[in-house]
Amino acid sequence: MDPRSTAQDVHRCDLCETAIVHSYCDFCHVNLCKPCIGEHISDGYDKHKIVPFQERRSTLIYQKCEMHPQKNCKFQCKDCNNIVICSSCALSKQHKGHYFVELVEVYKTKKEDIEKDTKELENHISPTYEKIALEVEHQLANLDGGYEKLRTTISKHGEKWHKEIDIVINNVKTELNEIKVKHREILQKHLDEVKQIQSFIKQTLLALKELEQSTEVSSTIEYSSKIREFSKLPPKVMVTMPTFISKSIEPRKLYNLFGQLTSLSTATEEKVLSLSQPKSSVRKLFDEPELVATIKTGYYELCKVICLNEERIWVSGSNSDIKCFNLEGSLLQTIKTKSGEDPFDIALDSDENILYIDRKTLTVNKVKNGLTEEVIRLRGCNPVNLCVTSTEDILVFMYSVSKLRCQRRIVRYSGYREKQTIQFDSEGKLLYPGTSSTKCIENRNHDICVADCGAGAVVAVNQNGKFRWRYTGHSSVTRSRPFRPFGITTDSQSHVLTTDRDNHRIHILDQNGQFLHYIDTCNLNFPNGVCVDNNDNLFVCEEATCNLKKIRYLK
CATH class of the missing domain: 1.20.120 (Four Helix Bundle (Hemerythrin (Met), subunit A))
Known part of the structure; x- marks a missing residue:
């Protein structure tokens, strides 16, 4: 039997088929012995890439730049819809001051x-x-x-x-x-x-x-x-x-x-199927967050913001209009609530359909293809805010008033049917005792985090409703007014970001409720609603100015 035909044989040259392989053309994907290297590159083709055989398939093949054909595109411009550019483009006026990442x-x-x-x-x-x-x-x-x-x-x-x-x-x-x-x-x-x-x-x-x-x-x-x-x-x-x-x-x-x-x-x-949680690459916080853009929304009072990317940013405020802007501040679309009342809260499902709470009808409505449909009706309960979870469940924070007390709780809806209620801790005490605005989100680790403004606390429970932690502010920085969290959001690192409205700053916590950093720059003026898009850009509603600010806070 010819030993070259056995499974245990060493790799052979693809050209002569007899000599032991020494090198590899990373562009043509060909095994080469030493004598055959010259023959392979003799055609004068300038894209041949000869590397040691052990390092085969390690050379990245970049596309050529349209503006500078002699250079490869090795960067991506995050401020220009992620287009790929070369080093010369990065130094041009067109991309001056833009944020780049290496394509590798x-x-x-x-x-x-x-x-x-x-x-x-x-x-x-x-x-x-x-x-x-x-x-x-x-x-x-x-x-x-x-x-x-x-x-x-x-x-x-x-x-x-x-x-x-x-x-x-x-x-x-x-x-x-x-x-x-x-x-x-x-x-x-x-x-x-x-x-x-x-x-x-x-x-x-x-x-x-x-x-x-x-x-x-x-x-x-x-x-x-x-x-x-x-x-x-x-x-x-x-x-x-x-x-x-x-x-x-x-x-x-x-x-x-x-x-x-x-x-x-x-x-x-x-x-x-319940998917395994993807592991995000670790990103560090900027010491000094950067204000990237400011959008004038035209509201008398700006309250809520939600987006999946910076191309379509939805906001709501003091009237029945739910507006969609792009990062340049251009108004792309306006949706009016069916009842004519301003929405208590807004959210996006995975298909980017708008969901909103109608305070007049006490319903959660969905706007799909320009049509509004009622998806949840709450009899005897007042919905305050909502969010859509990673499994497409809807969490609604609501309250009902009896003669004895105000009952405040989170209800999970699956397929628009009530599935879970979160209201008390293991000792039977109310998890959310506050009496004013509240906002809830699902963190990337599936914790449900609530900014309880009335109680001056952020409260986290796991997906089964079991209490995990409570954050009541941080004493390292002197503040003139009590901690009253209004807006809350989360990012790819499972950070929890909450607005300290009256002290004009944003607190950044880790997934266990430990304080990490403040955002108290960028001239924040009574920050209210917040959200983070898929690229970890932070969008902040300013209640006083009715401006929407985009902030970059992660490296």
Whole structure:
């Protein structure tokens, strides 16, 4: 046997196919021995990249700059919609004062995302779909047996009847066969849908594995995760077998008296996979946060802000308008509340549909494709604010007033149905005793954090509603007025940021409620609502000036 054909053989040159490999062309992806290197690069092609074999596939391939073709694009401009630029572009007037990141860092982050998504698909999502497919296949395999049992029941009942009712029996059996066909069609359709998604997952895995091996920067940084799409499992189809309801034998009206089959009962159960929490790269706080932009909103009183990115920033305030701005301050869209009242709070779901609290109707409404629909109605309770969690649940902070006291609590809604209530600690004491404005958020570690302005505290519970910590301000910096947190938000590092409105600053806490830093620069003037976008840019509502400020506080 030729030793070169064995699995234990060393790597050989791709050109001569005999000599032991020494080098590697990182552009052409070819194994080369020493003598063959000259032959490989003899074509004069200037993109050959010869590296030691042990360092193969380590050279990043950058795209050429359109403005400076002799240079590679190795930076990304965060202030220009993340366009890629070269070093000469970075020094030009067009990008003066802009914030840049090296493409190699974006590349590394995307590689980590690709590796994580591959593992998530291989270890979690794909096996789950396999289990679903096996379950439906099992139902199909047992379909004949279940219907045969029904057929036997019908036959035994028919034996008690006279021969003249045989035609009625056959009619009922025909009806059963038609239901069986429909049942099979429902299950087969469901199985086909599941297997189609499985096919998409396999295609995605193949594409991801190619990306894992690829050194192409442009294709890698353009990668967009499909984990959330695949994590929304197909509705579970639950088809209930018909039952045969027999009736006593009478000579008349045989068909009606013989018995009847119930209709197929089909139900679906929505399920979403619980994903592993992605690990964000560690980012440090700036000693001096930077004011990046100021937007004039035109409100008499500015209260709330929410956004996923800096391209569309939604705000609300002292009238019925919910406005959408871009970072240049241009008004892109205006939504009016259905009742004409100003909204108590606003939020965005994963599809970037606006949700708002209507104080007049005591409802939570959604605006989708320009149409407003009621999703939650609270009878006897007053909603104060809301947020959408990572699992698309809706948290509503609300209160109800009785003769004895004001009951304040958080209610979790799943599929717009009440799922959980958070109100008391383990000793039966109220978690939120304040009597004025309150705001709640879900932190990245799934804690529910509340800025209780009336109580002068930020309170955190875990996702099961168990008390974790309470923050009542920090004594290291002298403040002229009591700590009264109004707005609250969180970032990719699980920091909790809350506005100390009356002292014109923002407190930054870690996920355990420990004080880290103040933002008391940027000329904050009664900061109220806050939010952080997907790039960890901080947006702050100024109640006094009605300006919206963008602040960069993470390196």
